[in-house]
Amino acid sequence: MQSSAPVVSVPEGTQAPKFAAHFATLDVQNHAARLGMWLFLSTEILLFAGLFVCYGFYRFNFPEAFAEGSRHLDLFLGTVNTIVLITSSFTAAMAVHYAKASKNKMVTLMIALTLLMALGFLVIKGFEYHHKFEQGTLPGKYYHFAGIQVPGITLYFTVYFLSTGLHAFHVIIGMGILAWVMSRSMKNHFNYANFTAVELGSMYWHLVDLVWIFLFPMLYLI
């Protein structure tokens, strides 16, 4: 209950967990951090849920347009991106594993790999976007592609750009968070008693992955 930090013996060169004065114990602090993250992730899911509702609603109203639109996306690039993201989720999870084992070098490596794949994801997404800009399959009033002309097709691309755009924005935020975690693992901060930051960062990354796992079939497959 009092403010003095408890003495935790940790492997040499790593850091004892920082412990804020207003928490009863370190466990409580970690519990609070995790609960906070779960709540935050639920708000993120609800943010995307709004878009999913729009998607479902307009898919129901314009089934042909949505079928046409999804056939028009590049399934190959989409699949590659899905594999890239799932793999990056795995390396993010491994980072937590190594942090618990006090192996900061491996943590750094795993996060570096995750970041690399995140970058790859964005580059591929960039190619897809570029292609659409050239073709003119754009949202709303900017749509000027002659190839598909079914009613509601502009709505498909509105939903496509909004949801993949919002997702890409989350990828960038996630990269920022992971980069911060990596800067700490490079300074040898983590060990079996102090790995909450890695855990939370990778939780966030799993969310980014999870959202894509919904978006991919919705937009590319069905």
Place this chain on the structure above:
Amino acid sequence: MSLPVTGSTSPEAVAAHEGAHGDAHGEHAHPSYLTDGTTIKSWLLTVDHKRIGVMFLFFVLLFFLVGGIYALLVRIELLTPGPTIMDAMAYNRAFTLHGVVMVFLFMIPAIPAVFGNFMLPLMVGAKDVAFPRLNLLSLYIFLTGASLAIWGMLHGGADTGWTFYTPYSTQTTTTLAPILFGVFITGFSSIVTGLNFIVTVHTMRAPGITWFKLPLFVWAIYATSIIQVLATPVIGLLLLLVIGENVFNFGMFDPARGGDPVLFQHLFWFYSHPAVYIMVLPTFGVMSEIVSAFSRKNIFGYRAVAYSSIGIAFVGFFAWGHHMFVSGQSTFDGAIFSVLSMLVGVFTAIKVFNWVGTVYRGAVDFKTPFAYFCGFIYFTVFGGMTGIAVATMSLDVSWHDTYFVVAHFHFIMVGGTVMGFLAALHYWFPKMFGKTYHDGWGLVSAALIILGFNFTFIPQFLLGNSGMPRRYYEYPARFQALHVASTAGATVLALGLVIVAIYLIHSLVAGKRAAANPWNSKGYEWMTASPPPTHNFVGPQPVYPEEPHFYVDPKKAEAPDAV
């Protein structure tokens, strides 16, 4: 100073102890949170939940003033059937600004961000909220969003009303985007505040405070926080979509491109109906504290009151369709939403019965907070009944978008929040600032406010019932008498509020020093000094042997054998 380590740490004991010390050597070895650092910087960079609450109080009051001035402008304009003081466009902007400021910048943050912040950690026996720096951040997020919204309203303004209904909001040429974006940003503040409270309640309760020993204000704030966390992101997304529509013509809600404006309404009310409970649930919590403190009785049906908060939060998510009875949704959907809406009434009624049951045979101490409690009970019952009335589909078809609805939601929402806010301010003022105010003036202004409120909105029920639509600039001459009555009522209401401002500011500057527990309340927040020290408690933590609101029943106390 330290609390007695053994023996009683009941509020009385602490209060007596504090009193003795305070008198003996004035300023304490442990400064209060108000005196611990007096530079501007020590306030702006503080992570103390109490200072953050006080800063929120300042800004929320400022926005209340702005919204209030615009309310009066709207009312003055409606004094005559034709143009009175402004043109139609200015009128549209005025009621939009009024609505946006009042809903998003006053009523939503009012009680959680001010009193939740200040009291909740004290009430769970914690030194602070779980994430103090995030808490400070939420203040700055709020101010950023508010500034942006107000900037937009001063540079062009919007004419959509606070509901931003599409397709009009996608086409209007007024400066809507910065306002929408500003509201979007304040939503983050709301989410962060709610998240912080939920985690605080889960992880930081002092030993001895189990879930069913939590004060009912904490339960209410907890339920509110759940809504804040779960509903706000949906409107956040929706605001982004409307910006996309308004600025880039995305077509999502534009019928010309196949979009559907009714989808907007679904998403909007999916947030905004629960949001009305973000505004009233905290009030319910405040009232549970006050009713037991001023009837000097243990709250009647503690668990029912606690659970019904969660119940309201839950069913509140399934009632949104009652705003759309005339939008073309099927009669079947309408009937379902009608029934679900009435469930909210059931939970609210449970609370009302318990409050009234608490007052029954209590030893009522009729102080200013209790006056607001009385006003609140009346507004809730009256507003709630009209809620049930408008939730009845067949009736709402004729009342929809008339002044009847305006009067209904002002009664329940504004009546509720303003009563709760003022009650909380008067109840906790001594705790927060360590000063007392003049109770006589308190009662006078409470009477004026409650009276003025009735005179403002009862004519509006009548107006709506005889067909006056909402948001109209001109009206047939036969409605004038009622409009004049409503404006007169609004003036009385404003007068009451001005008096409150005068005597509270006066007592801040020149008020007498308050005792640690001037109401002899049993609430946990009174177990520390007034105003509290920086880390809330000095010395060993108080022990929490009793339930909150544990007052000895006066009747039983007189004749203990009769139990």
